[in-house]
Amino acid sequence: MSATSSVSATEGIGPDNPAPLVEPPRARSARTPKSTRTNFELYGWIFMRLSGIVLVVLVLGHLLIQLVLDGGVSKVSFAFVAGRWASPFWMAWDLIMLWLAMLHGANGLRTIINDYAQRDGTRFWLKMLLYTATVFTVLLGTLVIFTFDPNIR
Numbered sequence: 180m181s182a183t184s185s186v187s188a189t190e191g192i193g194p195d196n197p198a199p200l201v202e203p204p205r206a207r208s209a210r211t212p213k214s215t216r217t218n219f220e221l222y223g224w225i226f227m228r229l230s231g232i233v234l235v236v237l238v239l240g241h242l243l244i245q246l247v248l249d250g251g252v253s254k255v256s257f258a259f260v261a262g263r264w265a266s267p268f269w270m271a272w273d274l275i276m277l278w279l280a281m282l283h284g285a286n287g288l289r290t291i292i293n294d295y296a297q298r299d300g301t302r303f304w305l306k307m308l309l310y311t312a313t314v315f316t317v318l319l320g321t322l323v324i325f326t327f328d329p330n331i332r
């Protein structure tokens with residue numbers, strides 16, 4: 180290994196040495212829709228950053244409680260869940276985590292589908308599948324959190 184192998188790819192970038200061009204995964208074509216005249220993608224971009232910050236706290240806290248503290252995953256049982264969901268604080272924690280993770284993940288996958296699916300039909304149906312799975316999971320999860328019955332037999 181030479182001493183220069185640790186030099187970063189962006190070192191020395193300037194007017195005489197421009198940064199390498201990163202090609203978009205899918206080129207615009209004559210059929211690519213024009214700008215939609217709304218700021219939807221801007222708000223989506225901001226949402227990904229803000230929800231990411233909140234998710235760091237919610238997901239790491241969730242993993243710590245479920246998998247690390249008090250004997251790890253072996254303590255997780257119906258009674259453990261019932262005990263936690265007796266508190267509105269943990270119900271709200273899990274509800275917000277569910278909604279943010281699903282909307283964040285779905286919006287991320289929407290971006291990936293828009294970038295990589297070449298044919299209009301493929302793009303449309305992949306997104307319909309994604310939206311259906313997202314709505315189903317968010318509604319089912321929300322229903323479970325709000326209708327959970329610790330005395331079920």
Ligand code: HEM
Pocket residue numbers: 227228230231232234235238280281283284285286287288290291
């Ligand atoms: C734990 C904290 C998390 C942070 C800080 C975070 C942060 C981010 C950010 C900033 C982006 C935007 C990247 C870009 O626009 O180039 C992103 C994209 C994405 N995130 Fe997260 N995220 C987190 C959790 C999650 C979770 C739980 C999921 C799945 C449910 C997820 C799925 C995705 C997907 C699919 C993308 C799109 C990737 C892409 O465009 O290439 N993320 N994330």
